[in-house]
Amino acid sequence: MLPALHLPAVHTADSLAAIVADWRASGYSVGFVPTMGALHEGHIALVLKALELADRVVVSIFVNPTQFAPNEDLDRYPRTLEADSALLAAAGCHLLYAPEVEEIYPDGFATTIEVAGPALGLESDARPHFFSGVATVVARLLGQVRPDIAVFGEKDYQQLLVVRQIVADLALPVKIIAGETVRETDGLALSSRNRYLAPQERMQAGRLNVILRDLANALEDGEPLGAALAHARTLAGNVFDAVDYVEVRDALTLAALPAGRLDRPARVLAAVRAGSTRLIDNMSAKPG
Amino acid sequence: MLPALHLPAVHTADSLAAIVADWRASGYSVGFVPTMGALHEGHIALVLKALELADRVVVSIFVNPTQFAPNEDLDRYPRTLEADSALLAAAGCHLLYAPEVEEIYPDGFATTIEVAGPALGLESDARPHFFSGVATVVARLLGQVRPDIAVFGEKDYQQLLVVRQIVADLALPVKIIAGETVRETDGLALSSRNRYLAPQERMQAGRLNVILRDLANALEDGEPLGAALAHARTLAGNVFDAVDYVEVRDALTLAALPAGRLDRPARVLAAVRAGSTRLIDNMSAKPG
Numbered sequence: 001m002l003p004a005l006h007l008p009a010v011h012t013a014d015s016l017a018a019i020v021a022d023w024r025a026s027g028y029s030v031g032f033v034p035t036m037g038a039l040h041e042g043h044i045a046l047v048l049k050a051l052e053l054a055d056r057v058v059v060s061i062f063v064n065p066t067q068f069a070p071n072e073d074l075d076r077y078p079r080t081l082e083a084d085s086a087l088l089a090a091a092g093c094h095l096l097y098a099p100e101v102e103e104i105y106p107d108g109f110a111t112t113i114e115v116a117g118p119a120l121g122l123e124s125d126a127r128p129h130f131f132s133g134v135a136t137v138v139a140r141l142l143g144q145v146r147p148d149i150a151v152f153g154e155k156d157y158q159q160l161l162v163v164r165q166i167v168a169d170l171a172l173p174v175k176i177i178a179g180e181t182v183r184e185t186d187g188l189a190l191s192s193r194n195r196y197l198a199p200q201e202r203m204q205a206g207r208l209n210v211i212l213r214d215l216a217n218a219l220e221d222g223e224p225l226g227a228a229l230a231h232a233r234t235l236a237g238n239v240f241d242a243v244d245y246v247e248v249r250d251a252l253t254l255a256a257l258p259a260g261r262l263d264r265p266a267r268v269l270a271a272v273r274a275g276s277t278r279l280i281d282n283m284s285a286k287p288g
Numbered sequence: 289m290l291p292a293l294h295l296p297a298v299h300t301a302d303s304l305a306a307i308v309a310d311w312r313a314s315g316y317s318v319g320f321v322p323t324m325g326a327l328h329e330g331h332i333a334l335v336l337k338a339l340e341l342a343d344r345v346v347v348s349i350f351v352n353p354t355q356f357a358p359n360e361d362l363d364r365y366p367r368t369l370e371a372d373s374a375l376l377a378a379a380g381c382h383l384l385y386a387p388e389v390e391e392i393y394p395d396g397f398a399t400t401i402e403v404a405g406p407a408l409g410l411e412s413d414a415r416p417h418f419f420s421g422v423a424t425v426v427a428r429l430l431g432q433v434r435p436d437i438a439v440f441g442e443k444d445y446q447q448l449l450v451v452r453q454i455v456a457d458l459a460l461p462v463k464i465i466a467g468e469t470v471r472e473t474d475g476l477a478l479s480s481r482n483r484y485l486a487p488q489e490r491m492q493a494g495r496l497n498v499i500l501r502d503l504a505n506a507l508e509d510g511e512p513l514g515a516a517l518a519h520a521r522t523l524a525g526n527v528f529d530a531v532d533y534v535e536v537r538d539a540l541t542l543a544a545l546p547a548g549r550l551d552r553p554a555r556v557l558a559a560v561r562a563g564s565t566r567l568i569d570n571m572s573a574k575p576g
Contacts, residue, residue: 013459022313075532108405109405109457110403110404110406110407110453110457111401111402111403111404111423111453111454111457111458112401112402112403112404113399113400113401113458114399114400114401114402115398115399115400116398116399116400117396118398121400135399139458140457140458140459141457142459143459143460143461145460146461165398165399166399169397169398169399169428170399170401170427170428170431170458171301171430171431171432172431173431173461174433193542224347253396261326271459
């Protein structure tokens with residue numbers, strides 16, 4: 001049988017619920033991958049992971065205004081719905097949910113989910129309202145889709161932990177699955193925002209993963225946290241136009257770590273700017 | 289058959305989930321009534337309503353610390369678990385969920401649900417953190433129980449609308465049912481806090497529902513909002529030791545109403561103090 005080249009799409013929660021209810025009636029499990037569109041291989045890897053774990057997979061495309069600050073790139077965030085739809089169809093996704101803003105935030109919408117713990121610091125320092133926007137929209141989307149599993153990329157590692165936190169705290173009936181970061185040949189983590197990069201910036205950008213990899217390796221080799229971090233921060237400062245943070249944190253909680261050698265699974269994380277484009281990346285670092 | 293005098297009880301979300309899963313496997317629908325214990329006929333009416341609408345009914349008893357301010361009555365809030373359990377068994381409730389604080393707020397718990405809209409003003413003026421405490425614990429309890437329906441009393445009318453708001457906004461898979469307020473012979477709304485009232489305060493307390501009933505009647509008879517409210521506020525001020533508010537609001541949103549005659553379904557609401565005990569009550573007022 002030829003693969004379906006047309007991807008069914010719904011734009012309202014009611015239409016979505018009707019299809020998911022049919023799937024449930026047929027005994028199918030349901031997987032979900034929320035996205036903001038502008039899809040690339042990183043997203044498709046998440047979809048393929050969902051397809052491994054569930055009988056039917058819904059992908060949402062919704063550029064969530066509440067996770068952008070007024071000075072951020074909401075208006076110029078890339079919107080490529082036709083190309084996205086073709087990529088999803090080719091990947092074997094079963095349904096696209098592409099709601100309008102009014103379907104997610106109807107008149108009278110009044111709820112905000114605030115998260116402490118893993119949401120504190122790092123991304124929140126530069127983007128203080130980001131995780132309440134993410135947590136709220138993810139909870140609403142999970143409520144509308146009601147999947148068995150949902151896949152979130154490790155590329156946005158802090159976001160992944162924030163989503164795990166709200167799912168645990170609100171006892172939401174879904175299992176959160178982490179999807180590995182997909183990288184270019186020079187190691188640059190795929191991101192919808194990479195298309196903003198001018199050629200010179202693209203070359204800069206490729207250095208971020210190298211700095212983080214070297215930092216993770218140094219920590220795994222037993223180098224003390226402070227020295228390894230200082231070195232990585234100096235390098236990042238030399239390469240990038242600005243460094244929001246380079247940090248090493250507890251891999252499960254993002255809590256700060258004691259000085260000295262790694263004593264638990266950690267995550268190295270960074271946010272930098274190449275020109276006006278903000279890049280984030282992160283990697284695992286395990287004690288030797 | 290004699291009624292069961294022993295009520296099964298669980299204290300952890302896992303034990304609860306196992307029993308609810310068994311019910312689901314047997315095809316039973318599930319109803320839920322969250323309470324803070326100190327049960328009275330008003331709670332039992334909610335349980336009976338849940339029993340009308342669902343095959344199996346869970347009642348939770350959890351005195352939620354996050355909805356009390358430091359100066360409020362958390363420590364002296366009445367705890368009457370044995371009597372509560374007997375009342376619930378006699379009513380036909382199927383399961384008591386009585387978690388410890390650590391089961392609801394484990395180490396690392398980090399999520400808070402903030403609600404605007406119906407949560408603004410009224411109770412929030414005197415108790416600014418109340419509804420985020422309520423919204424968060426209700427969402428967690430709904431997630432742990434996963435009922436088809438949940439019954440909330442109209443006695444706490446603003447709370448009922450806040451719960452409806454989070455269920456709508458987070459697309460939670462539960463239907464919220466309103467339970468009518470149960471009253472003493474003099475019309476005093478039943479409340480666990482009524483047991484705080486000294487005899488003289490108990491007599492005062494009985495006037496609140498009369499003032500609200502007269503206000504609702506005046507509005508239904510076409511009296512302009514401002515005049516009717518001013519009269520009710522004067523009366524309340526004469527009777528009670530303090531008046532937090534006497535208000536008339538849109539019955540669905542709790543938004544302020546235009547001056548003049550009622551033009552839509554409304555709710556009259558009040559909070560007053562008899563001695564140191566805070567009393568709230570509310571009633572419907574419909575345009576004539």
